[in-house]
Amino acid sequence: MNNVKRSEIAEVIYDDVMLMTETVEMDRGERVEMMVDIYDSADTVRYHDLRTNTERHQPLQHTGSVSVKNRKHRAVEVCLCLVCVLLLTAVMMLCVYFTTERNQLLNHNNYLTAERQKILTKYEQILIHNNNLTEEREQIFTKNKKLIEDKEHFLIMNNNLTAEREQIKNKIDELQCVLYEQDQRSDNFKWIYYNFSFYYISSEMKSWSDSRQDCRQRRADLVIINSKEEQEFLQKVAGNDHFWIGLSKTAGVWKWIDGTTITKGYWRYQYSSSYSDYCALMTSSGWEVYPCWNYYVKKYICKRTILKSA
Template identity: 35%
Template sequence: MDQQMDIYVNEEGPFGYSGKRKSLAKSSENIYESLKSNRTGPALSVAEDVKKSSCRAAAVCLGVLCLLLLTGLITLVCLFIKGNSEWEMKMVLLHNSFTNLTQERDQLQTSFTNLTKGRDQLQTSFTNLTQERDQFQKRVEDMANEIIDFRKKLQDQYNKQGWVYFSGSFYHVSSTKKSWQGSRDDCVQKGADLVIINSREEQEFMRRFPKPRWIGLTDRETEGRWKWVDGTLLSQSYWILSEPNGHMLRDEDCAEISNHLFNSWNDDLCNSEKFWICEMTSLL
């Protein structure tokens, strides 16, 4: 208070009023600036530090974000390039597969075409063969009918000459008597030979001729070894009980059918004169 009063008094004094007032004003301004600087100096410093820290943090975050974006971009580019390469590889593989499948399809189409042609040719050949078969079968049937007709005519002709047909052969029974060799010679002159009995059915057929008749069986070459006139050895025989016995009593080397029994063969002297039976094998 005393200073203020002194200052005021000095301002109010008549001497040096303006100079003292100016100096007082300057002093007051200096004091205000000093107080102001003392009050705001530390606050401004802290604010500037905070602002700088925030800028640094923002810059760091921005840098990190940029780095992350760059990393992500590079990763995306790498993935895109890798995916594009894999896609291109798949496209190449698919193209190759498509090309191979196209070639296989063309080959299969060609094979199918060839098989179709072959099938058509086979069908044509089969049709032709069927027609030829039918024609051949018709010719065979015609020939068979002709053979039957010819056989009937031949049988009729042979029947008129005294021949009898049975199971593929014609048989002629003589009306005169001759020796075994004379009988055979007569059969040969007729284009036949003495009968050869090869089956039970033929033996049964011979029973229709009950009189003793020469057959084409002899053992003149080797005693006891009976052979047919065609050179085959006797296998199935129909001898009468105790026959043949020519080697025991006399030289009976020729065979005859002597009676109507089923087992009716007998051996006798070849010079004996008997009826005989000729057999001529039919070619029809």
């Protein structure tokens, strides 16, 4: 009876080994179930081994039966060793599998972390670039607004200058008409235009005071020279004649008829200081000194300014 039981146990272990071999390629869940069955079979084998050892202490009845028992015991031991090897292999495979899965998960997590960092860095760069574009847009908008304001200002200035030009043109036309009428009344009168001023070049001779009075009657006055260019222009006009200008000396000081003291003179000769009353004459070579007494007569130049030059 014991031999029958042992045969059944060996068959069970053999079937378990075969099942273990067939389930090596199964999925993880089936492997776990197979391991539980193997452990149950191992417990059953240990139980039968205990019973076998107990029976060994009993006196043997037959020598042939002992040899058979030894061979069966060896078969059981071999099967148990094989089961242990298979269990160890299964555990190692599971360890390798889980270690590989863990490493893959760690690598994938590191990869995702690196990708996330790249995305965050790119997002920050985009935000910085967007802020720079916003600032540039504000600067361009401000410049454009300033250009529009400047354009409007220039348009207003242009309109004002156009209106002033029209007014000046009208004044010049009006003054030219008046001067033309005066020229028509006497062939001896002559007006010349230069740099927003009209100059009356007389052909008759008068004293300095009478010359100034005549200029005032013509809504002008004896010429006051304000620049080197004007001096050169009047020197060309004078030619070979001498003309009174609005410059005289009183108490040793040369002054223009508006009361200002000369800062720069265009004298033909250098004269010594004197407290006598003298007046200046315009010639083609510069100014000359001449007495202002009433019996000294010369031609004269009157000036009427319509607008101050820029």
